[in-house]
Amino acid sequence: MKFLTVLADGMADYPLDELGGKTPLEAASLPVVNELASRGEVGLVKTIPDGMAPGSDVANLSVMGYEPERYHTGRSPLEAASMGVALSDSDVTFRCNLVTLRGKGDYEEMTMEDHSSGEITSEEARELIEAVGCELGGGGLEFFPGVSYRHLLVWRDGPFDFSFTPPHDILERKIVDYLPSGPYGERFLKLMKASKAILENHPVNQRRKVRGLNPANSIWIWGEGKKPVLPPFRERFGIGGSVVSAVDLIRGIGILAGLRSIEVEGVTGTIHTNFKGKADAAIRAFGAGDEFVYVHLEAPDECGHQGDVPGKVRSMELIDEKIIAPIYAALKASGEPYRILVLPDHPTPISLRTHVADPVPYVLFDSEQELFNPEHRFSEASGKETGIFFDHGPKLMRRFTAR
Template identity: 50%
Template sequence: MKYILVLGDGMADEPIEELNGLTPIEAAKTPNVDKLALKSEVGLVNTIPTGMDPGSDTANLSVLGYNPREYYTGRSPLEALSIGVPLKEDDISLRVNLVTLDDTSDYKNKKIIDHSASEITTEEASILLEDLKKAFETEAYKFYCGTSYRHLLVWKEGKLLDFTPPHDILGKEIGEYLSTEGIFSEMMEKSYEILNNHPINIERVKKGLNPANSMWFWGAGTKPILTPFEEKFGVKGAMISAVDLLKGIAIGAEMKVLKVEGATGTLHTNYPGKAKAALDVIKDDCDFVYVHIEAPDECGHQGNLKDKIKAIELIDEKIIGPIVEDLDKSNIDYKLMFLPDHPTPISIRTHTSSPVPYLIYNSTKQVSNTFMYSEKDGERSGNKQEDGYRLMEYFLKN
C-alpha cells in the first residue's frame, strides 16, 4: 500500500456572500475531488490544539502526526532546519519577514499593507538582506537568507519573546505590536530607513509591486527535536513543498525532501512537477509522500477570492487528477488523503482554529456515500477527528 497526502494550505474558509453562501472549496470546479468524495470517507478534523495559535507550523505538525503540545518549539527553528542553520541549545531563532509598510511619517503609526511584499523574489530579497546584515549583524545576531520574503535571525544566548505574526495584523497600526525588547523594534525601524528607498524597491514600485521596506520579527523558538517519521509510523516518507517551514519539519523528521524546479509557494507554482515528483518517489523508495501547496493560503492572506478558487481548481486538475489516474493505470494499491492545515478566510485574511474537512480514499476499499468534499459536508458526515495529530495514524493504519 502506498500513501499520498495532498495538502492545500489555508484552503478552508467560511461561507461568502459574494458566492451566495458557498465557500471557495464549494465554489471551485473540482471534478476529480468530487468523483473521489463519493467513494471516500469525508469528515472534519481539529488540527489546532485548544489554546494554541493557528499557525501553519502547529497545523502541519499536527497533520503529519506530531502532537504540537509535545513537539512544537516555535516556527522559525523548523525553518532553520530547512535552510541548514545549526542551532545550539541556548540559541533563539526568529523569522524575519520582509514586509510592506505604508508611508505614514512616524514608524509606530505605520500599517502593514502586505506581509510578503508582493511575494518578492528570493534574488531581490537576498540583495536587501545583505544590506541589512551589514547594518545589524553582530556576534549575537546572525542573519540567514531563506526564500522569497521569509528569512531568519539567530539570536545567540537569547530568550523567548512574544512577537506578532505580520499576517495577523494586516491594515493595523504596528505601534502596539512592536517588541518590548527594544533592540528588535530599533532594528525594524532602522530597516525602514535602509530599505524604503533602496534601488531594488524603487524598481519594484515602478513595476507596480509593493516595496519590501521593513523587517518584521516573529515566530521565535528553540532547537526542535522530532521523532523520525519512519520510526514513528513504520513507513518511509517524503516531503514536496516550496516552503522552508515544511521542508524543515521534514528534515527534522528525517523524511526525504524533494526539490521541484519551479516550485514557488505561489499561485504560479509548478503543479505538474509536484505531481510527477510524488509519483516518482512513491514508485521508487518511499511508501508515503506529503504534497504541500501553499497557494490557497497566500491568496487568503491577500484577500484574493478569485485566485483562491483558482488555486483549489489547479490542485484538483494538476495534482489530484494526474496522481489518481497514474496510480490507477499502474494497478498500485494506494490511499489518498486531501485536506487543508487550517482555514485562511478571505474575510479576515489570516488563520483561524476552526476544524477543516478531510477526505480519505482507499483504492482497495471504496465506500459509497452522498457527501461531497466541503466544510459543510465534512460536518454533516458525522466523522470527526478531535485530535488532529491522531489523523495520520488513522490514515496509515486503519
Template identity: 50%
Template sequence: MKYVIILGDGMADEPIESLGGKTPLQAAHKPVMDEMAKKAEQGIAYTVPDNLPAGSDVANLSMLGYDPQKYYSGRSPLEALSIGVDMKDTDVALRCNIVTLEEDGEYEDKAILDHSAGEITTEEAKILIEAVRKELEDDEYKFYPGVSYRHLTIWDHGKMADLVPPHDILGKKIGEYLPKEEKLREMMKKSFDILDHHPINEARAEKGLNKANSIWFWGAGTKPALDEFESRTGMKGAMVSAVDLLKGIAVGAKMRNLDVEGANGGLDTNYKGKAEAALEALLEKGDDFAYIHVEAPDEMGHQGNTEHKIQAIEYLDDQVVRIVKEGLEKAGEDFRMLIGPDHPTPIAIRTHTKDPIPFMIYDSRRSLGSQEEYSEAAARSTGLVMEYGYELMNRLLQK
C-alpha cells in the first residue's frame, strides 16, 4: 500500500461573482479530481488553531500529522533547516522577503505593491540578497539566500518580535506595520537605498517587471524540534516541494527531500517533474509515502489573479494528480491519496484565512463516498468535520 498527499497550497477560496458564484476550485476544469470524487470521501478540516497564525507553516504541519500546538516554533526556523543553517538555542530566525515598494515618498509612507517582487527568479534574488548582506550583515545578523523572494536572517540572541507578513498588507502604507525593534526597521529602510537602483532592478524595470527594492522581516521563530516521520507513522516518506518551508519540515522530520529541476513555486513550476519524482520514490526507491506540495494556487491567490489560480488548479489536476494516479494504477499498486489545500487563500482578500479546508481521500480498492465534484461546497455537504487537522494523517493511514 502506498500513501500520497497532493497539496494545492491555498487552493480553497470563496464564491466569486465573476465566476457566476463559483470558487476557482469549482470553475476549474479538473476531470481527474472530479472523477475521483465519485468514489472518494470528502469533508472539511481545521488546519489552523485559533491562537496560531494562518500560515503555510502551521497548516502544513497539520497536514503532515504534527499538532502545531506542540510542534510549531515559527516559520523561519523550518526554512533554516532547509537552507542548512544550524541554529543555536539562542538564535531567532526571521523570514527575509524581497518585496516591491512604491518608489516615491519617505520609506514609512510607501505602499507595498507585491510581496514576491513579481516572483523574482532565484538567480536574481541571490545577487540582491548578497548586496544586502555585504552592507548590513554583522555579528548579530546573518543573511542567507533562499528560493525566489524567500530568504532568511538569523538574529543572534534575538527575541520573538511581533512582525507582520507582507502578503497581509498588500496595497497598504507600511509605516504602522514596520517592526518596533529599531535595528530591524533601520535595516529595512537601508535596504531600499541598496536595492532600488541596483542594476538587477534597473534591468527589471526596463522589462516592465516589479523591482525587488526592499527586504521585509517577518515569521520570527526559535529552533524547531520535530519527531521523525518514520517513527510516528512507520513509513518512509518523501517530500516534493520547491519552497524552503516544506523542505525544512522534511529535514526536521527526517523525510527525503526530492529536488526537481524547474520546480520554482510559481505558476510555471515543473508540475510533471514533481509527479514523476514522487512516482520514482514510491515505485523504485522504497518510499511508502509522498507529499507533493504545489505552491502556485497560493501565489495566484496572493496576486488576486483569478484566471491564473484556476489555471494552477487545472495544471495540478492534469500534470500531478493524473500522472501519480495513473502511474500507481499501471504499477498495480494499491494506494490511498489525500487531496486538499493547507489553508484557503481567497482572491478577494489576497491572504490566508483560518477557515476549514476541503479534503478528499481516495482509496484505489473501494468506494468511500460519492460526490459529483471535488470542491468546498461538496466537502461541506457531507457533514464530515475534522476539528483537528493533524488527525487527517491518521484518517489517511486508517489508524
C-alpha cells in the first residue's frame, strides 16, 4: 500500500464577493481532486488545538500525526532541523524574516507592508542576512540564511522569556503595538532597528528598488522555540518515506520524524515554484520503495497573505494539474493499492490575510474502497455537509494509515 498526502498550505478560505459568493476552493477548476472526492471520503478536520496559534508549525505537526500540545516547542527549531543547524538543549531559536516596512521617521511608527519582501529570492536574501550577521552577530547570537524571506537566528545558551508577533498577522498595520516584549524584548527591538540601518541602502535593495520590487529593509524576529524531539513516524504509523517541500519548516518536521527530505531544484514556496519537479520527486520516491510521501505546497498560503484572489485560485488549479494529476496517474499505473489524502493545514482567508483556526476540508481516497458520491466536491461546504468531523488532527493521519 502506498500513501500520498498533498498538503496545500492555507487553501481553505471564506466566500468572496468577487468570486460570486464562492470560496477560492469552490471557484477553482479542480477536476482531479473532485474526482477523488466523488469516489472517496470528504469531511472536516480540526488541525489547531484550542488555545494554540494557527500557524503552519502547529497545523502540519497535527496533520502529520503529532499532537501539537505535546510535541510543539516552537516553529524555528523545526526549521533549524531542516537547515542542519545543531542545537543544544539550552539554545533558543527564532524565525528571522526579511520584511518590508513602510514609512519615515521613528522605527516604531512604520507599517508592515510585506512579510516576504516581495517574495525575495534566496540568493538576494542570503547576501542580506550575511550582512546582518556580520554586523549584529556575536555574543551568542548566530544568523543562518534560509529560503526566500525565511531565516534563522540562534541564541546559544539563551533565556526563554519573550513575546513576539508573526509579521504576516499585522500586514498594513503600524508595528508600534506588535514589537518584541518581555524581559529581553528591548534587546530584540535594538537588533531589528539596527538591521534597518544595515539593509536600507544595501546594494541588493538598491537594485530591487530600481526594478520596482519591495526592499527587504528590516529583519523581524518571532517564532521562538527550543529543541524538539519527535518519535519516529515509522514507530507511530508502521510506514516510512519522504517529504517534498520548499520550506524548512516542513522539511524539519519530516527530518525530526525520521522521514527523508527530498531536495527539488527550483522550488520557491510560491506560485512560481517547480510544480513538475515536486511531482516527479514524489513519483520517483514511490518507485524507489517509499510507502509514504508528504508533498507540501506553500503557494495558496502566500497568495492568501498577499490578498491575491486570482493567484490563490490559480495556485490550486496548478496543484490539481501539476501535482495531484501526475502522481495519481503514476499510482494507478503501479498496480499497487494506494490512498491519497488532500487537505490544507489551516485557512488563510483573503479577507484577513492571515491564518485562522477553523477546521479544514479533506479528501481521503482509497483505491481498495472506492465509493460513489457524485455530489461530493473538495470544498469547505462539502466537507461540512457530509457530517464527518475529526476533532483532532492526528486522528485523521491514524485513520489514513490504518490497515
